Amino acid sequence: MIVRIMGEGQVELADSHFTELNKLDDELLAEIEGGDEGGFRRTLGALLEAVRRLGEPLPDDALEPSELILPAPDATLDEVREMLSDDGLIPG
Numbered sequence: 001m002i003v004r005i006m007g008e009g010q011v012e013l014a015d016s017h018f019t020e021l022n023k024l025d026d027e028l029l030a031e032i033e034g035g036d037e038g039g040f041r042r043t044l045g046a047l048l049e050a051v052r053r054l055g056e057p058l059p060d061d062a063l064e065p066s067e068l069i070l071p072a073p074d075a076t077l078d079e080v081r082e083m084l085s086d087d088g089l090i091p092g
Helices: 015-034 037-054 077-083
Strands: 002-005 009-012 068-070
Touching: 002 037, 015 037, 015 077, 037 068, 037 077
Parallel strands: 002 068
Antiparallel strands: 002 009
16 A cells, blocks of 8 residues: 655555554544544654655655645644544545
8 A cells, every 4th residue: 555644755564564663553543533633653763754754655756646645744633624524534
């Protein structure tokens, strides 16, 4: 799956990594719903770091369609809330 982190670029992630990412996504969703700014900030950072660590960066000149778009590291709680679906940021 091709994942874009807003403001950073794209990475390709194997489907096998989504179990780990979904756990972080569930935590992030709970923190957003609870208005926990500190927890939100920590978990968003952990989620983005996991995507960077587990994914293979695509070249800057690659123009692949992104199947998943994640917020920038400095996104606010309200900005991320607007991006959410019922499943959080990551489907499933």
